[in-house]
Amino acid sequence: MTSDVTLSDLSQPATRAGASAHASPTRSAADLAALIACPRCDAVFRMVEPANNQRAICNRCHHVLVAPRLRAGKRIIAVQLAILILLVAASAYPFLSISTKGLKHSSSILDAALAFTSDGALAALSFVLAGLIVFIPAARAILSIYVLAPLTLDRGPFRGAAFAFRLSEHLRPWSMAEIFAIGCAVALIKVADLATVSFGPAFWMFSLLVLLVVVQENLACRYSIWKALGA
Amino acid sequence: MKSARQMGLVACQYCTRVWPGGTRVCGHCGHHIASRDPMSLQKVWGLWTVGMMCYIPANIYPMLDTHTLVSDQKNTIVGGALELGQHGSWGIAIVILVASVLIPVGKFIVIAALAFGVTSGSRLKPHTRQVLHEVVEYVGRWSMIDVFVVAILSSLVQLGTIASIQPGRAALFFALSVFFTMLSAQAFDSRLIWDAEVPPPEDLRASDDFGPVSQITPDTTFDFPFSAGAETLTVAGPDDRRADPPFTDPQTRKDSPT
Ligand SMILES: [Zn+2]
Ligand SMILES: [Zn+2]
Numbered sequence: 001m002t003s004d005v006t007l008s009d010l011s012q013p014a015t016r017a018g019a020s021a022h023a024s025p026t027r028s029a030a031d032l033a034a035l036i037a038c039p040r041c042d043a044v045f046r047m048v049e050p051a052n053n054q055r056a057i058c059n060r061c062h063h064v065l066v067a068p069r070l071r072a073g074k075r076i077i078a079v080q081l082a083i084l085i086l087l088v089a090a091s092a093y094p095f096l097s098i099s100t101k102g103l104k105h106s107s108s109i110l111d112a113a114l115a116f117t118s119d120g121a122l123a124a125l126s127f128v129l130a131g132l133i134v135f136i137p138a139a140r141a142i143l144s145i146y147v148l149a150p151l152t153l154d155r156g157p158f159r160g161a162a163f164a165f166r167l168s169e170h171l172r173p174w175s176m177a178e179i180f181a182i183g184c185a186v187a188l189i190k191v192a193d194l195a196t197v198s199f200g201p202a203f204w205m206f207s208l209l210v211l212l213v214v215v216q217e218n219l220a221c222r223y224s225i226w227k228a229l230g231a
Numbered sequence: 232m233k234s235a236r237q238m239g240l241v242a243c244q245y246c247t248r249v250w251p252g253g254t255r256v257c258g259h260c261g262h263h264i265a266s267r268d269p270m271s272l273q274k275v276w277g278l279w280t281v282g283m284m285c286y287i288p289a290n291i292y293p294m295l296d297t298h299t300l301v302s303d304q305k306n307t308i309v310g311g312a313l314e315l316g317q318h319g320s321w322g323i324a325i326v327i328l329v330a331s332v333l334i335p336v337g338k339f340i341v342i343a344a345l346a347f348g349v350t351s352g353s354r355l356k357p358h359t360r361q362v363l364h365e366v367v368e369y370v371g372r373w374s375m376i377d378v379f380v381v382a383i384l385s386s387l388v389q390l391g392t393i394a395s396i397q398p399g400r401a402a403l404f405f406a407l408s409v410f411f412t413m414l415s416a417q418a419f420d421s422r423l424i425w426d427a428e429v430p431p432p433e434d435l436r437a438s439d440d441f442g443p444v445s446q447i448t449p450d451t452t453f454d455f456p457f458s459a460g461a462e463t464l465t466v467a468g469p470d471d472r473r474a475d476p477p478f479t480d481p482q483t484r485k486d487s488p489t
Contacts, residue, residue: 037242037249040361042234042422044242044249060232060425061361065247096387100394107387112379115386116398125403129382132375162261166245173372173413176379183379189323190315191384194299194394226246226260 036223038063066223073152073228079216080141086205086212087138087177095184095202100195109133109180109202132176140175143168151228161229169222178213181206234425241266267420274418275346282411283339285404293399294381300393308332308377308401331377331405334370338412341367342419349423360424364416371413378406 036047041061049066050056056066069075090109097106113130116122147165150158158164184206188197235242240249243257243264250258257264268274293305306314308331316324341363347353348360355363381402388396 032240032249032251035240035249036247037235037240039242039244039247040421041357041425042236042242043232043425044235044238044240061358061421063361096383098387098390100390103390103393105387105389107383111386112382115382116402122398122400122403125378125406128406129378133379166260166262169245173368173417176372176375179373179376180379183376183383186323186326186376187380187383187387189320190380191388193318193320194388195390197387222245223247226248229260 036065038065067221068224069219069221072219072221072224073148076216076219077145077148077152079212079219080144083177083209083212083216084138084141084145086209087134087141090202090205090209091134093202093205094200095206096188096197097200098191098195098197106200108200109206112180132174133180134177136171137175137177140168140171143171147225147229151225157229165225165229175213177206178210181210234422236266236422236426267422267426271418271420271423272346272349275342275415278411278415278418279339279342279346282408282415285408285411286335286339289401289404289408292401292404294377294401294405295384296397296399297388298392298395298397305399308405327377330374334374335408335412338367338371338374338416342412342415345419345424349427352427357424357427361421364419364421364424367416368413371409371416374409374412375406378402378409 034047035044037044038058038061040063041058043058043060045059045065048056050068052068052070054068055064057064092108094106094108095112097104099105110130113133114126116126116129143164146158147161147168150156150161181203184203188199191197235249238249239252241252241254241264242249243260243262245262246257246260248257248259250264252266254264256262290308292307294308295311296305297303309328312324312327312331315321315327344353345360345364345367348355353360381398384396385398388394
């Protein structure tokens with residue numbers, strides 16, 4: 001608990017100094033606001049705002065700290081809207097269909113997510129998969145739009161925008177729509193000798209989704225969004 | 232180069248702001264912050280162990296249960312891949328072996344090595360270890376591909392008596408193993424890698440005077456897509472750049488309710 005001691009130590013010299021008691025913390029706060037710490041290696045830098053399409057890279061660990069993009073807000077909203085529409089549309093259509101000896105079967109994304117319901121223990125996995133493939137990516141898209149829409153319209157952020165953005169950042173590794181799309185391709189090759197397989201419309205939607213996820217990751221700059229959200 | 236801890240400050244890993252030592256909640260983004268999580272390595276090892284314990288049954292139980300007119304077979308992960316190989320499709324067999332054996336085992340080794348490196352020192356450069364951590368964090372999610380393939384196959388191949396595929400117990404254990412190793416990699420605080428280079432000051436007192444702080448220099452210009460760092464690419468013209476910042480600066484926004 002050394003950190004608690006540190007806090008009181010910071011205020012003590014100021015109290016003893018008397019007159020400068022009020023001046024010291026504010027100056028210090030302004031000083032701190034001008035600093036930026038690398039989240040990966042903890043190195044501290046004095047901030048110099050990069051222009052759009054420039055990057056600020058940590059000198060110690062080479063982590064990209066800031067990478068603002070021209071009109072990033074509007075572009076992210078456009079991409080996230082497209083992802084949302086594709087997710088909803090792709091859930092309804094079959095993504096693969098199989099046929100052999102006159103029998104035919106096609107499967108949608110929700111069918112695949114719910115494939116494990118036959119067995120009790122595996123049923124829990126079904127809901128998790130549905131979340132990873134459809135609901136978490138959709139939730140991230142909605143959260144991003146909620147956070148960015150007022151900012152791009154030059155309005156103050158919506159209520160709870162900071163919480164929404166934090167939640168969306170936490171969900172990032174658990175959004176697996178693009179992995180599912182690659183899984184489709186592997187599954188296709190695996191059953192190719194068992195039966196004739198063909199892609200449904202949802203497969204092409206998910207392929208487009210892979211691309212959009214990459215574009216979105218390239219546009220997003222955490223630092224710029226936090227800065228715009230203010231506090 | 233100074234770390235926030237050396238300066239008696241606490242950094243927020245979400246919005247990159249720094250706060251006086253002892254601050255527990257970031258005043259900018261509201262996230263819980265700590266200079267270093269003293270439980271970080273225990274969490275890593277705990278989750279690592281659970282992940283490892285799930286990975287063993289994932290390889291013992293069958294992953295797929297295939298019924299066809301001529302046969303009825305249950306395949307484990309490795310067994311299924313080897314069988315695919317015997318049928319001549321070595322390409323997919325290798326993809327499956329890499330995704331479900333090489334990558335998970337590699338992840339266990341790398342996370343363990345990173346955690347050991349913090350406690351007992353490492354011969355690898357900090358930067359190399361940091362890259363390893365980033366690779367593990369990035370690749371970890373992709374192991375789920377095997378579970379997705381099982382889900383797709385068992386929902387798709389439902390042709391009555393001619394052919395049907397049922398998922399096996401191993402799918403559940405494999406998914407759990409991926410989740411726990413992902414959590415384990417996330418629990419690892421990469422700042423610990425760099426702490427060995429700059430030991431914390433004897434007293435963690437924050438002074439008003441930090442001394443010189445290195446200045447961050449925005450250097451590399453790049454353009455979209457996929458050409459990060461390419462020097463030949465031109466950046467948008469200077470007027471263009473000034474005209475439309477990504478977001479409005481809150482300092483200049485008078486109507487913002489703060
Ligand atoms: Zn760094
Ligand atoms: Zn923060």
